[in-house]
Every structure is written in structure tokens, then in C-alpha cells.
Amino acid sequence: MSHPLSSALREIVGARALLDRPSELLAYGADGLPTYNRPPTLAVFPETRDALVKVVRLLAREGCPFVPRGAGTGLSAGALAEADAVIIGLNRLTAILSIDPVNRLAVVEPGAVNATISRAAARHALHYAPDPSSQTACTIGGNIAENSGGPHCLKYGVTLNHVAALEVILPDGEMVTLGNANGECDGYDLLGAFIGSEGCFGIALEVTVRLSRNPEAVRTMLADFMALDAGARATSAIIARGIVPAALEMMDGPTIRAVEASIYAAGYPADADAVLLIELDGLAAGMDADVREVERICLECGARAVRIARDEAERARLWQGRKKAFGAMGRVAPSLVVQDAVIPRTKLPDVLRAIHGIAERWDIQVCNVFHAGDGNLHPNIGFDGRDAEQTDRVHHAMREIMRACVDAGGTITGEHGVGLDKLEYMPLIFSPDSLDAQCRLRDVFDPAHRANPGKVVPVHACREWRMAPAAR
Amino acid sequence: MTAVTVAPDTVAGIASHVHEARERREALRIAGAGHWLDAGRPTSASSILSLQAVTGIVDYNPGDLTLTARAGTSLETIARAAAAEQQWLALDPFGAPSGTLGATVATASAGPLAFAFGTPRDNVLGLEIVTGDGRTIRSGGRVVKNVAGFDLTRLFTGSWGTLGVITEVTVRLRALPEVDDTLAISIDEHPDTLGTLLVHLRTAAIAPLAMELVNAPLAHLLGLAERTVLLIRLGGNADSVRAQRAALGFAGNLATAPASVWSALRACEPEHAMVVRISMLPSLLADCWMAACDATRVDGGAPAALVHGTLERGVVRCIVPEPSPEAVDRVIAACGAIPGTVIFERLPGPAWPRVPDALRGRLGPRVRQAFDPDGILNPGILGATT
Numbered sequence: 001m002s003h004p005l006s007s008a009l010r011e012i013v014g015a016r017a018l019l020d021r022p023s024e025l026l027a028y029g030a031d032g033l034p035t036y037n038r039p040p041t042l043a044v045f046p047e048t049r050d051a052l053v054k055v056v057r058l059l060a061r062e063g064c065p066f067v068p069r070g071a072g073t074g075l076s077a078g079a080l081a082e083a084d085a086v087i088i089g090l091n092r093l094t095a096i097l098s099i100d101p102v103n104r105l106a107v108v109e110p111g112a113v114n115a116t117i118s119r120a121a122a123r124h125a126l127h128y129a130p131d132p133s134s135q136t137a138c139t140i141g142g143n144i145a146e147n148s149g150g151p152h153c154l155k156y157g158v159t160l161n162h163v164a165a166l167e168v169i170l171p172d173g174e175m176v177t178l179g180n181a182n183g184e185c186d187g188y189d190l191l192g193a194f195i196g197s198e199g200c201f202g203i204a205l206e207v208t209v210r211l212s213r214n215p216e217a218v219r220t221m222l223a224d225f226m227a228l229d230a231g232a233r234a235t236s237a238i239i240a241r242g243i244v245p246a247a248l249e250m251m252d253g254p255t256i257r258a259v260e261a262s263i264y265a266a267g268y269p270a271d272a273d274a275v276l277l278i279e280l281d282g283l284a285a286g287m288d289a290d291v292r293e294v295e296r297i298c299l300e301c302g303a304r305a306v307r308i309a310r311d312e313a314e315r316a317r318l319w320q321g322r323k324k325a326f327g328a329m330g331r332v333a334p335s336l337v338v339q340d341a342v343i344p345r346t347k348l349p350d351v352l353r354a355i356h357g358i359a360e361r362w363d364i365q366v367c368n369v370f371h372a373g374d375g376n377l378h379p380n381i382g383f384d385g386r387d388a389e390q391t392d393r394v395h396h397a398m399r400e401i402m403r404a405c406v407d408a409g410g411t412i413t414g415e416h417g418v419g420l421d422k423l424e425y426m427p428l429i430f431s432p433d434s435l436d437a438q439c440r441l442r443d444v445f446d447p448a449h450r451a452n453p454g455k456v457v458p459v460h461a462c463r464e465w466r467m468a469p470a471a472r
Numbered sequence: 473m474t475a476v477t478v479a480p481d482t483v484a485g486i487a488s489h490v491h492e493a494r495e496r497r498e499a500l501r502i503a504g505a506g507h508w509l510d511a512g513r514p515t516s517a518s519s520i521l522s523l524q525a526v527t528g529i530v531d532y533n534p535g536d537l538t539l540t541a542r543a544g545t546s547l548e549t550i551a552r553a554a555a556a557e558q559q560w561l562a563l564d565p566f567g568a569p570s571g572t573l574g575a576t577v578a579t580a581s582a583g584p585l586a587f588a589f590g591t592p593r594d595n596v597l598g599l600e601i602v603t604g605d606g607r608t609i610r611s612g613g614r615v616v617k618n619v620a621g622f623d624l625t626r627l628f629t630g631s632w633g634t635l636g637v638i639t640e641v642t643v644r645l646r647a648l649p650e651v652d653d654t655l656a657i658s659i660d661e662h663p664d665t666l667g668t669l670l671v672h673l674r675t676a677a678i679a680p681l682a683m684e685l686v687n688a689p690l691a692h693l694l695g696l697a698e699r700t701v702l703l704i705r706l707g708g709n710a711d712s713v714r715a716q717r718a719a720l721g722f723a724g725n726l727a728t729a730p731a732s733v734w735s736a737l738r739a740c741e742p743e744h745a746m747v748v749r750i751s752m753l754p755s756l757l758a759d760c761w762m763a764a765c766d767a768t769r770v771d772g773g774a775p776a777a778l779v780h781g782t783l784e785r786g787v788v789r790c791i792v793p794e795p796s797p798e799a800v801d802r803v804i805a806a807c808g809a810i811p812g813t814v815i816f817e818r819l820p821g822p823a824w825p826r827v828p829d830a831l832r833g834r835l836g837p838r839v840r841q842a843f844d845p846d847g848i849l850n851p852g853i854l855g856a857t858t
Contacts, residue, residue, distance in 0.1 A: 157590075182812060286709045
């Protein structure tokens with residue numbers, strides 16, 4: 001049965017920008033996390049800002065829920081539509097509207113792909129700093145929804161630290177400006193509240209991002225270790241020494257071997273138990289001293305060798321292995337789940353050991369590839385989703401891993417968002433009152449709960465549930 | 473204001489005090505060290521809820537570069553603990569070092585170091601808060617990267633106590649730089665010269681921790697030559713600082729200034745001063761600087777105000793020590809003509825109704841309503857609607 005708003009929406013966006021046949025909508029049933037699959041009944045892809053505004057206002061008038069979607073590269077099942085919710089695809093609004101090289105600002109549309117912003121800014125020797133591994137596909141609107149990170153966020157901060165202002169259409173169709181590109185902002189930090197709201201607070205129509213100067217010098221190093229522990233210790237030691245690398249990434253043995261067996265082979269030593277990919281950037285002066293110091297710390301912590309990329313080609317190759325590691329794991333198993341917990345950096349050795357134990361107990365294969373510098377873990381589990389028993393074991397193991405990370409003082413997600421996938425873990429880190437406070441904030445932006453309903457905060461934790469504890 | 477001060481020494485004590493105040497519909501003025509109760513619009517609260525007894529570092533693991541402290545802990549206590557591990561909290565808000573962490577976060581106060589390290593918004597990882605309905609909640613966490621749930625940490629940071637009482641704060645620390653040098657450059661204040669200098673500085677091969685412009689009266693107060701001075705704080709390893717100093721050769725005569733100029737700058741603001749903060753696109757800083765200096769000049773003479781500005785952030789702050797009613801009029805009028813955002817930090821009481829509310833638009837009042845439904849916390853401090 002077709003969606004009741006199909007024809008009204010087709011009139012706004014045109015036939016080319018609307019999908020309502022089940023066969024066309026299959027691709028929109030999942031995001032980057034294949035364990036969830038719920039094809040929507042209707043998806044629209046406005047091609048102009050004006051059409052987007054009209055779509056949101058029509059849905060508001062009709063009281064129809066909607067789910068904003070960027071490139072669908074998210075890893076938390078956050079861009080999936082439940083029941084009669086309409087998917088609003090923003091990936092056709094890709095324009096880079098202006099670049100102000102003097103003030104280092106760029107104004108872009110929500111569907112602009114992350115990497116295209118840096119490409120457009122390159123002629124001014126500027127770039128947009130947050131660089132999720134999916135940056136060649138993911139959109140700035142999606143980055144804002146998730147408050148995305150990326151390897152270089154260790155030194156430069158996440159999306160939140162690089163957005164100056166947003167023009168937003170609220171779920172009820174009203175327009176507001178959050179933040180201020182021309183200076184500071186008086187009053188509450190609603191821009192900060194909006195970033196990372198996973199599509200539950202409205203849709204950004206126009207995004208003003210801050211651009212950063214390209215570093216004068218970059219050095220990329222690869223340290224390889226025969227023990228995961230040693231790599232984790234080196235990570236802590238480098239940061240404790242006061243050196244903040246631009247990025248400090250770790251891959252474990254299974255990941256290294258998956259990458260080396262794939263088309264993304266980066267020349268990592270295939271017999272190593274861990275490699276650290278360390279990038280230093282900044283002023284050329286003083287860089288050599290830091291490189292020597294990092295090398296010394298790695299060797300002291302037990303590195304077999306520390307290799308420094310000699311040229312841009314070698315550097316790009318080392319990075320490609322890291323950025324395409326998730327892709328390389330496609331060879332290992334037909335299905336893949338990935339977690340995103342963050343732990344205090346000093347707990348890395350303990351938690352990695354715990355994950356190893358959990359994997360053995362449930363007889364599953366975990367590959368660890370993650371942002372070691374900020375303690376943001378990405379345990380990947382490859383499995384066969386058609387095998388119910390195996391899937392069940394994976395699910396149990398995931399829960400135990402999450403529990404271990406929370407027990408270590410960590411959090412359940414560092415950059416992928418809660419979406420649907422991590423809803424069940426929210427009560428592990430937030431009390432009912434704290435979850436209720438989040439619901440209250442959502443009510444400010446979307447009192448009718450029509451924007452991306454059912455995501456981020458478990459519904460049972462909201463006020464009604466809290467007021468009737470007996471019903472638990 | 474002669475008000476009763478209550479200073480519970482536990483979070484539970486704070487929560488029950490807020491809860492009881494709500495039952496009685498009694499407004500509370502939230503205070504840290506109580507240094508700056510004249511900042512922000514006057515409130516109608518009859519009693520002060522002080523965080524001064526809720527103190528102490530709760531958790532500090534140097535290897536993680538994170539620290540959790542109760543809100544009443546002073547910035548100097550935190551600085552001392554961190555320095556013992558060669559670390560620091562890279563926030564230097566104006567005021568005394570005995571000011572509290574909670575107040576710094578509640579007001580989102582930032583100083584010159586915001587040039588490199590951002591404001592409290594960029595450095596706070598998690599909070600514990602007693603909201604206006606007396607409930608104790610937590611936001612964020614103790615790790616450096618966290619997107620779990622909606623971002624109440626950002627919302628409460630800079631909310632001036634109007635949404636809840638911050639009782640505990642987790643912050644990100646940094647390693648102290650190996651070398652930390654400050655240079656003072658006397659500059660010619662002609663608009664063109666200043667503008668050109670700022671352009672060159674923005675593209676120079678330097679990565680300063682702070683770049684702060686101070687006007688002549690302020691430079692004098694800081695113990696420097698009585699001229700407009702640019703203070704540049706360079707940090708890093710010895711090689712890097714040496715090279716940065718060399719890269720600044722174009723700027724003219726580089727004098728080394730003592731590190732104490734930064735603490736003197738933080739302490740330069742007398743009680744009952746009028747303080748106005750103007751922000752704009754960084755490219756307009758030179759013009760804005762001139763306009764701010766002019767606005768505070770008496771009869772075409774020397775500026776009567778202490779003026780300083782942070783390069784790159786495009787922020788200029790004017791401090792008028794003992795403002796006459798005429799001076800207040802003049803500054804408020806002049807601010808209307810400046811192309812930027814004007815935030816009034818401190819004004820004589822009668823002047824407040826003449827400046828716009830901090831909370832404008834539709835969402836602000838709704839946020840307030842959501843977290844402090846009876847409006848008992850710092851009522852009026854952000855404007856009439858609160």
C-alpha cells in the first residue's frame with residue numbers, strides 16, 4: 001500500500017526525487033550496520049532548499065514522522081525509518097555555498113560530502129578537520145547529527161569544535177539560527193545541544209563550518225609490536241609525555257592480516273600482534289625532536305621497529321589500510337558488527353585483554369581497529385548473520401564487551417551515535433532522571449516527537465515510565 | 473544585597489535545598505566563590521545557594537589527562553594538583569585564582585588561552601547537575617570522546633545557573649608545554665598598520681597558545697610600556713619555540729615579558745567595573761578594536777577603559793573601572809554601531825533594562841521551562857523572560 005502522503009510529496013519534490021516502491025526502498029532499510037534492516041515505505045530526496053522546507057512543513061501539517069538521512073554510512077541504525085515515517089534524504093543538497101578564506105569559514109548544504117569541503121578549501125591551504133573514516137561518502141549533515149569524530153580528532157577535536165553556526169528547520173517547520181558565524185553567541189548553547197542530536201531535533205539547512213590551516217609539516221609513523229599490551233602502553237606513554245599526535249591509531253593482529261590480504265594492503269607486518277599508526281603534524285620546527293621522542297617511547301615499550309613514511313605515497317598507503325580496514329573485513333565474514341565504546345586511555349591494556357577473553361569464551365573472532373589516542377575502541381565481530389546460533393553468541397559477546405567498557409569508566413559510544421543499536425545500553429550509563437532530562441531537551445526542539453522517533457533515548461526511560469516505577 | 477547564604481557541603485544537601493526552595497517558590501542565587509555576584513543582570517533572589525563547601529578533587533588519573541572535581545573546587549587547587557603531574561587545565565578566565573571550577577563552567581568564562589584551547593565548552597567532558605526541580609542528573613562522562621545521548625553538557629555550560637546547579641565537573645587536561653615564553657610587541661595603533669600586522673600574524677609559521685592585544689592603560693597596569701602591546705605566548709619544545717620567535721621577526725621589536733603578565737591580566741578587573749565583550753569576524757578585529765577604544769575615550773583624550781582583544785577569536789573586551797552614568801551611556805550607544813555581537817558582562821544595575829536580553833528567540837525560554845519549571849534559579853540573570 002502506498003504511503004498516504006506519496007502524491008502530495010511527489011508534487012513538491014518531483015517524481016525523480018521520490019521512492020515508494022518496495023524494490024526501490026530496499027537500500028534504505030539499513031545503514032552501515034547490516035544487522036538492522038527495516039525498509040521504509042517512502043523516501044524523498046529534495047533537490048533544493050526550498051523543496052526541503054516545503055517537505056518538512058507538509059509533514060508537520062500532517063503530523064507525519066520523518067527520519068533525516070545523509071549518506072547512510074552511520075553505524076548505529078540511526079537513519080532507519082519505523083512504521084510510516086518518511087525518509088528525507090539530504091544527499092542531493094551538496095553545494096558548497098561559500099568559502100571565506102580570511103575568516104576560515106565555509107558555508108555548505110547538509111548533503112555536502114565531508115571530503116569535498118577540504119577539497120574545495122585546499123586552494124586556500126585550509127581544510128575541514130574532522131575526518132571520519134567514511135569521509136569520502138558521509139555528509140556534513142550526518143556528521144552534525146552524530147557529532148562525528150575521526151582519527152585526527154585526537155588533536156583537533158570533533159564536529160562540535162568545528163561548527164560555527166547552523167540554520168535549522170525545526171520539526172514543526174519553523175526556522176531558527178543556532179550559533180553565530182560572526183562572533184560569539186549569547187544565551188544557551190543550543191548549537192552545542194543540536195550537534196549530536198541524531199536527527200531528533202530538526203534538519204540543518206545550511207551549515208557554517210570552521211576551516212583549519214593545513215599543517216606546515218606532517219610525519220606518519222608505523223610502530224609494530226608483538227603484543228597488544230605493549231602497543232597500548234606506548235599509546236599512554238606518548239600522550240603522557242605531552243606530545244599530542246594528530247592521530248594515534250591501533251590495529252590488532254587479525255585486523256592487520258585482514259587488511260594485508262585485501263586490495264587495501266598497506267605493507268603492515270603481517271606477523272605483528274599490533275601496529276600503531278602515529279601521525280604528528282604542525283610546525284616544521286621542533287617536529288624532528290618529537291618524532292625522535294615518539295620513536296624512543298615505542299622502542300622502549302617493546303616495538304620491533306618504527307618506520308617513518310618517506311613520502312606522501314607511502315603515507316597515503318599507510319592511511320588507506322587504516323581507513324579501509326572495515327571494508328577489508330568484508331572478506332572475513334558475510335556480516336560485521338562494530339562497537340564504538342570509549343574508555344579511559346590508561347585502561348586500554350585491561351579492556352583489550354577482557355575483550356580477548358570474551359571472544360574466546362563465546363568462540364567468536366574480534367578484530368580491533370581503533371582510535372587508541374582517545375581510547376575510542378572499535379571491536380569488530382565478523383560472523384554469518386544467516387546462522388541464528390552464531391548471531392546469538394555475537395550478541396552476547398557484544399553485550400559483555402560493552403559492560404566491560406562501562407565498568408572501566410567508559411561510555412557506550414564515542415562517534416557512531418546511539419541510534420537504535422545502543423538504546424539498550426543507555427541505562428548502563430545514565431540514571432532514569434538523567435535520561436528523563438534528555439527527553440526534556442528533545443521536547444524543546446520536537447514536542448511532537450516526529451523527528452527520528454524511537455532513537456537515542458529508550459522510550460521506557462522517559463517521564464511516564466519514571467513516574468510509574470511499579471510498571472517496570 | 474543582604475541575603476542569607478546557605479552552603480550545604482554535599483550534593484544531596486544542594487538537591488534538598490533546591491527541592492525545598494521550589495516547594496516554597498523561593499528564588500535562589502547560585503554562587504561559587506561569590507566574587508562576581510554583580511555579573512549578569514540583577515536577580516530577584518532573596519537567598520544565596522553557595523557551592524563553596526562542595527569542594528575537592530574526586531578523581532584524577534594523570535595518564536588519562538582528565539580530572540573530576542566538585543563544583544566549589546578553586547581553579548588554583550586544580551592548577552596545583554595538575555602542575556604536580558606537569559599538566560594544566562588550559563582555561564584562564566578573568567578573576568581570582570580562588571574562583572571556582574563550577575562558576576567558570578556555569579558562565580563559560582574564557583580568557584586568552586581560548587585562542588588555542590577553546591572555551592569551557594571545548595574542555596568540559598561531563599557534569600553532575602541539580603536541576604531546578606531538585607533532581608540530580610549526570611551528563612557526558614569521564615572520557616575524552618562521548619556522543620551517548622543528547623548533549624546536556626554543552627547546554628548547561630554557560631547557562632548561568634538558570635537550568636540547574638552544577639555540582640561536579642569533569643574536564644580535559646593538557647600536558648604543560650616544555651617551554652612557555654611570552655613576548656610583548658609594542659605596536660603602532662594606526663588602523664592600517666594594525667590591520668596589516670594582524671593579517672601577517674594569521675599566516676605566520678607560529679602556533680601560539682595565546683595572542684592578546686592590550687591597550688596602553690592596560691599595558692601600563694600589567695607593568696609593560698604604556699603603549700598598545702601585543703602579547704604572544706609561545707609553547708612547545710625548545711626547537712619549536714626558537715623557530716616561532718624567529719618567524720615573528722617581521723613584527724618588529726620582540727621583548728620578552730614575564731609569565732606573570734597573564735595572571736595580572738586575569739586580575740585586572742576591579743569590582744563594580746562595567747565590562748562589555750564584543751565579538752565579530754576575526755577579519756574585522758582591527759576596526760572593532762579602534763571602535764572600542766574610541767567608544768571609551770573621554771573627550772577625545774586617552775581611553776578611559778582597559779581594552780584587550782583575542783586575535784583569531786575576534787573578541788574585544790572593554791573594562792571601564794568606575795563608570796560614570798555618561799560613560800555607560802556612551803559605551804552602550806557606541807556598541808550599537810559596532811558590527812558584531814555585544815555581550816554585556818557587567819553593568820551598573822540601572823543600565824540593564826537598556827540592553828537586550830541574552831535569551832532571545834523561541835527556544836531559549838522553552839529550555840529554561842524544561843529544566844527549571846518554576847524559574848527559581850537565578851531568575852532574571854539572562855533577561856526578563858527568565
